[in-house]
Amino acid sequence: MAAKRGRSGVATLINGAGFVIAAMLVLHIVFVLTGFPTENGLAGSVRQAAEPLALFFPGMVDAGDEVLQVMADFGLAAVFWVLVTGLLARVFG
Incomplete structure (x- = not known):
C-alpha cells in the first residue's frame, strides 16, 4: 500500500502564485464587463x-467586439497561468 504524500511548501507557493495571477486577470475582465471606471x-x-x-x-x-476581445485575451492568459503553475507545482511538489 502506497503512503499518501503531502504537498510540499514549494508546490503550494507555486499554486498560490498562479491563483493570484489568474484572479488578477479575471478581475480585470469583470471590471471591463461591468463598465467599472478605469479612473x-x-x-x-x-x-x-x-x-x-x-x-x-x-x-x-480577433473577436471583433471590445468586450469579447478583452474576455478572449485575458481569459486565455488566465487559463495559461493556471495550467503552467499547476504543472510546475506538480513537478516541484
Whole structure:
C-alpha cells in the first residue's frame, strides 16, 4: 500500500502564485464587463497589473467586439497561468 504524500511548501507557493495571477486577470475582465471606471484607483491598478501578465495573448484572437476581445485575451492568459503553475507545482511538489 502506497503512503499518501503531502504537498510540499514549494508546490503550494507555486499554486498560490498562479491563483493570484489568474484572479488578477479575471478581475480585470469583470471590471471591463461591468463598465467599472478605469479612473478608479482599484480598476487602474488591476489593469496595470493585468496587462503585462497577459503576455502574448492580447491580439491572438480577433473577436471583433471590445468586450469579447478583452474576455478572449485575458481569459486565455488566465487559463495559461493556471495550467503552467499547476504543472510546475506538480513537478516541484
